[in-house]
Amino acid sequence: MAYDLQEQEQIDSMKAFWQQWGKLISGAVVAISVAYLGYKAFGYYQSAQASKAAVVFADVEQAAQSQDLAKVKSSAGLLQSDYSSTAYAADAALLAAKVAFEKNDLATAQAQLSWVVQNVKDESMVAVAHLRLATIELDQKRYDAAIAELGQAHPSAFDALFLDQKGDVHAAKGDKAAARDAYKAALAKLVGESPNRQFIQTKLDALGG
Numbered sequence: 353m354a355y356d357l358q359e360q361e362q363i364d365s366m367k368a369f370w371q372q373w374g375k376l377i378s379g380a381v382v383a384i385s386v387a388y389l390g391y392k393a394f395g396y397y398q399s400a401q402a403s404k405a406a407v408v409f410a411d412v413e414q415a416a417q418s419q420d421l422a423k424v425k426s427s428a429g430l431l432q433s434d435y436s437s438t439a440y441a442a443d444a445a446l447l448a449a450k451v452a453f454e455k456n457d458l459a460t461a462q463a464q465l466s467w468v469v470q471n472v473k474d475e476s477m478v479a480v481a482h483l484r485l486a487t488i489e490l491d492q493k494r495y496d497a498a499i500a501e502l503g504q505a506h507p508s509a510f511d512a513l514f515l516d517q518k519g520d521v522h523a524a525k526g527d528k529a530a531a532r533d534a535y536k537a538a539l540a541k542l543v544g545e546s547p548n549r550q551f552i553q554t555k556l557d558a559l560g561g
Contacts, residue, residue, distance in 0.1 A: 405435035412444045416451050424448045425460060432467060442472045449484060458488055479506035479514075486517055495525045512541040516552050528559050535559075 408431050415423035428444040435441055445464045452460035461484075468481035482504045489498035498521045502514050519534035535556040542549050 405431055405438040405440040409440040409444055412447055416447050419451060421451055421455050421457060424451050428464065436471060442468055442474065442477050446480065462488055475507050479510045482506065483513060483517060490521050490524060495521050512538045512548065515541060519555065523559065532556060532559050
């Protein structure tokens with residue numbers, strides 16, 4: 353087929369462009385395709401992991417209802433070892449800690465809560481873990497350790513809860529002045545008619561002064 357001069361120049365220009373950039377473009381297309389396929393494969397993997405983790409978590413919940421601490425620990429451990437990236441692992445650790453605390457197995461409760469602190473990225477869950485660790489320390493009269501837990505970074509939405517518990521620790525320690533300050537600070541952090549307001553106010557009033 354015969355081409356006029358302008359068409360021939362365009363063809364030659366395209367050939368020259370492809371000779372210069374063709375390999376790079378082809379490589380980029382392949383790289384994008386591989387990345388996309390990898391992204392889709394990872395998505396399928398995450399979905400499959402979440403589905404499997406959900407089944408194990410159901411075992412944790414069932415064992416927790418029957419207060420079977422051994423089963424709770426076993427299933428929670430499986431989630432932490434094989435499905436640690438899922439939210440179910442964190443939920444199971446908090447639930448296992450609750451059952452262990454109720455069974456007075458404080459070592460297991462602390463271990464489960466510490467796992468949350470060390471491995472979970474959700475700041476709210478970590479804050480809950482610190483609060484519960486502080487409760488355990490308070491229960492054992494380790495007041496300084498409890499205060500240390502309550503001094504950890506947490507979302508501002510938890511400020512009132514952390515300050516309220518600090519008040520409890522100081523009150524148990526016999527430091528009424530520090531307890532009053534903590535309770536007052538907790539009240540100042542509450543928004544509107546929070547259900548905790550009256551409870552904290554009652555504790556503050558009980559301190560007198």
